Amino acid sequence: MKKIIAASLVASLFASTGVFASGGGATPTAKQLVPGYLEFRAGSAANINLAEQFAVTAIAGRTGFVKNNFESTLSANVAAGVSDLAATNRFGAVAGSNKGYAVFTGSSVGGSVSQCGPQILKTVTNLAASAVVTGTLNLANANGCGITTTP
Structure with missing residues (x-):
């Protein structure tokens, strides 16, 4: 019986990893969508090394x-x-890691997520996270990519 209880406790730890990743029930950061670009987290943000939850609010009046x-x-x-x-x-998203060399974009126009532009140089501070800026996302392009040269 004790082995069954111990096994279920260990299994519950792995099943609830989302709780640990979110900081144990921390209040999500409020983000209000706007017509145009909205940054969720900058590549130079102090908390980039931690997972973060967001409560995203649609534009008023469902517009x-x-x-x-x-x-x-x-x-x-x-x-x-x-x-x-x-x-x-149109709706699009852009993301990059401070440990990775590629920026990824996707949009409702092309319906895909793909690498945006060439790989980021290893000498760039914060690597791909540094390229997550307003101009990186261009919804006139099918995959939303606005990078045309090496950042």
Whole structure:
């Protein structure tokens, strides 16, 4: 009986890893979507090495591409941003890691997530996270990529 209880306790630890990643029930950071680009976390942010939860609020009156509020978790070491362009019926996201060499973008136009631009040089501070800025996401392109040269 004791072995069954011990095994179930160990299993519950692995089943609840989301609780540990979020800081044990911390209040999510509020983010209000806007028409245009919204940064979730900058590549130079002090808390980039920790996972962070966000409570995202849709644009008032359901006038944006995103119609409902939702919660999300951004992994540790990742910078991200989104763009909500309701006027053109487009939504996109950009993300990069301070430990990686590639920026990834995706959009509702192309429906895919792909590497955006060439690999980031190893000498760049914060690596791919440093390239997660307003101009990186261009929703005129099918995959949302706005990088044309090596950052």
